[in-house]
Amino acid sequence: MGYDSDLSFNYFGPTKIIFGVDSSKDVEIEMSSLGGTKAIVVTDKGIIDAGLLEHIKAALGNKCVGIYSDIPQDTGVEVVDAGAEYARKQGADIVISVGGGSVIDTAKCMCILLTEGGKLRDFNGIQLLTRPQIPHLVIPTTAGTGSEVTTAAVIMDKEMGQKRLLVENHNVPRLAILDPKMTAKLPKLLTAGTGMDAMTHAVEALHSIQHEPITDGLAVHAIRLLARHLPTCIENGSDLVARGQVQIAATLAGWAFGNALVGIVHAMAHSIGAIAHVPHGLANGILLAECMQFNIESCPESYALVAEAFGVRERGMDDMAAAEAAVESMRAFTKTIQLPQRLSEVNVKEADIEKAAELALGDGSIVNNPRFILDSSEVLGIFKNVL
Amino acid sequence: MAKFKAMTQEWLDAYKAAIEADPEYKPMAKDWEGSVALVCNPDPSKGVPETIYIFMDYWHGDVGEFLVCDKAKAESATFVMTGDYSRWKQVALKELDSTKALLQGKLKMRGDLPYVVRNIKTVNKVIDILGNVDTLWPDEM
Ligand SMILES: [Fe+2]
Numbered sequence: 001m002g003y004d005s006d007l008s009f010n011y012f013g014p015t016k017i018i019f020g021v022d023s024s025k026d027v028e029i030e031m032s033s034l035g036g037t038k039a040i041v042v043t044d045k046g047i048i049d050a051g052l053l054e055h056i057k058a059a060l061g062n063k064c065v066g067i068y069s070d071i072p073q074d075t076g077v078e079v080v081d082a083g084a085e086y087a088r089k090q091g092a093d094i095v096i097s098v099g100g101g102s103v104i105d106t107a108k109c110m111c112i113l114l115t116e117g118g119k120l121r122d123f124n125g126i127q128l129l130t131r132p133q134i135p136h137l138v139i140p141t142t143a144g145t146g147s148e149v150t151t152a153a154v155i156m157d158k159e160m161g162q163k164r165l166l167v168e169n170h171n172v173p174r175l176a177i178l179d180p181k182m183t184a185k186l187p188k189l190l191t192a193g194t195g196m197d198a199m200t201h202a203v204e205a206l207h208s209i210q211h212e213p214i215t216d217g218l219a220v221h222a223i224r225l226l227a228r229h230l231p232t233c234i235e236n237g238s239d240l241v242a243r244g245q246v247q248i249a250a251t252l253a254g255w256a257f258g259n260a261l262v263g264i265v266h267a268m269a270h271s272i273g274a275i276a277h278v279p280h281g282l283a284n285g286i287l288l289a290e291c292m293q294f295n296i297e298s299c300p301e302s303y304a305l306v307a308e309a310f311g312v313r314e315r316g317m318d319d320m321a322a323a324e325a326a327v328e329s330m331r332a333f334t335k336t337i338q339l340p341q342r343l344s345e346v347n348v349k350e351a352d353i354e355k356a357a358e359l360a361l362g363d364g365s366i367v368n369n370p371r372f373i374l375d376s377s378e379v380l381g382i383f384k385n386v387l
Numbered sequence: 388m389a390k391f392k393a394m395t396q397e398w399l400d401a402y403k404a405a406i407e408a409d410p411e412y413k414p415m416a417k418d419w420e421g422s423v424a425l426v427c428n429p430d431p432s433k434g435v436p437e438t439i440y441i442f443m444d445y446w447h448g449d450v451g452e453f454l455v456c457d458k459a460k461a462e463s464a465t466f467v468m469t470g471d472y473s474r475w476k477q478v479a480l481k482e483l484d485s486t487k488a489l490l491q492g493k494l495k496m497r498g499d500l501p502y503v504v505r506n507i508k509t510v511n512k513v514i515d516i517l518g519n520v521d522t523l524w525p526d527e528m
Contacts, residue, residue, distance in 0.1 A: 126495065127491075127492040164501065166500075167490060167500070169491075
């Protein structure tokens with residue numbers, strides 16, 4: 001993989017990782033190591049119903065001063081404001097999030113309000129914070145978003161009719177506990193979808209025009225781990241070895257795309273998500289191979305690394321041949337993990353993709369794509385191929 | 388061609404004229420609404436003894452007021468971008484990509500981030516034009 005002589009980048013990834021089966025039982029010890037004495041636990045009803053909170057509550061004992069679980073699938077500004085208000089009343093000095101992306105992002109924003117005061121709408125911008133925020137400890141219950149190690153949070157603002165994006169280096173979670181048992185009960189489709197979100201983060205970090213050697217290294221190993229272990233998670237969800245490796249892959253991919261950013265796949269997944277409510281990971285998974293095909297002439301070297309990670313680069317293959325093998329492997333992989341193959345299978349209609357193609361062209365992610373996109377008809381072409 | 392001292396009114400006038408003269412700007416910025424303020428933190432060692440506030444009005448491809456202003460005026464802008472003198476110089480010289488600078492925290496921005504992200508091509512164009520203004524940098528004078 002070649003890099004130019006003007007290569008210049010910042011890599012930022014300060015989150016401490018604790019990994020192991022039952023490591024979430026150490027939550028009280030880890031919270032104390034961050035200086036926390038009164039924890040507010042942020043979670044959702046699904047986690048509570050699945051019984052995933054019991055041992056955490058038990059471990060925290062009276063250091064847990066409250067549980068905030070009123071968090072919908074797509075969190076909102078009011079959810080954050082109410083959560084922060086509650087945490088403030090309880091005197092919390094640390095936030096512990098137990099959940100998926102929506103829960104983690106809610107908790108990230110609560111940390112800002114607990115430190116700086118005010119309401120979320122007061123924080124409109126990027127990198128506005130000038131000091132570290134109150135500590136945030138994350139225990140992810142899905143393996144995909146990578147939000148446990150990124151500086152970004154996405155929160156719906158219904159009043160504005162759009163999602164708010166917060167990016168703050170001073171608000172990256174301090175510590176993440178990856179306990180394979182916390183993802184062992186994830187149903188097949190959710191496992192496949194969130195897993196493909198992680199896969200897409202890794203591939204997009206590789207093909208992004210912002211890619212660099214550190215993120216490339218993280219992304220390639222994330223793909224290797226996903227290629228090997230995600231199918232096992234689908235076959236046997238309670239395989240804790242596979243679950244753990246997929247969690248690690250999601251975190252590696254989180255560091256990769258948190259720095260190198262994402263491209264056309266996310267631009268398209270965001271827009272089809274907004275228009276036809278296709279879950280993020282599923283949309284990414286359905287679109288990924290087709291977008292790789294679209295980009296292939298612009299970044300064969302990056303996709304050759306994907307082929308290496310899948311173990312399909314044969315001796316003597318040049319980068320382009322390897323890149324083609326990578327696209328084929330990706331298509332085959334989505335079938336192996338029983339992912340829906342077409343957008344029509346998830347209720348997307350012809351009219352939806354036309355609107356989504358327009359919308360995708362204005363998505364910020366598209367500027368990092370290796371192939372320059374001039375017109376929405378190019379995006380529409382990709383959508384049509386997977387409708 | 389005359390050179391203008393960075394972040395002075397003459398420099399801003401030249402910048403405004405350069406934007407107006409660029410045939411690609413107007414169609415590209417046709418959807419853009421909102422004033423932009425640049426705040427340059429002081430750095431006496433580099434010839435910037437005090438904070439400099441700049442206000443620029445952009446509206447659907449037209450450019451309005453371009454002023455060196457006071458703090459209150461700058462803070463009234465739709466988007467307020469703040470950074471150290473050295474960072475602004477790097478951006479103007481295209482040594483530092485503004486999007487990267489924001490993501491990495493080298494510049495700060497108050498305002499509707501998704502809006503900026505959606506219009507990033509317009510933002511990049513304006514910065515591109517800035518690179519064409521013949522500038523005297525205070526730390527090189
Ligand atoms: Fe994603």
